[in-house]
């Protein structure tokens with residue numbers, strides 16, 4: 086059993102290194118297995134390290150997820166509400182679109198940037214209508 090706990094923790098460390106928050110979940114399972122091992126083999130000293138580690142990993146996971154969701158919601162919604170006139174990263178209004186609009190079917194794409202924080206992103210446009218100019 087202890088090898089399973091070790092593998093789960095190694096996997097968890099690897100995933101967190103790849104910025105995958107699911108790595109913390111792997112660690113939580115690893116800790117749970119360690120607790121099982123400690124209780125069944127009566128090596129209670131293990132619990133002193135493993136039980137706090139269980140809480141630390143759970144906390145890290147929740148904190149990371151909360152931050153990810155806050156970032157995602159904030160940036161995109163605010164940008165759309167302001168009609169693309171505010172930086173989605175720093176909220177500066179010193180933003181500008183540059184380069185040509187690339188059209189792909191009913192969608193258009195144009196690069197944009199913030200003069201304040203120098204972040205770059207891509208504005209995405211959607212075909213919303215058609216106006217008649219000449220017909221046959």
Ligand SMILES: [Zn+2]
Nearest residue numbers: 172175199202
């Ligand atoms: Zn900015």
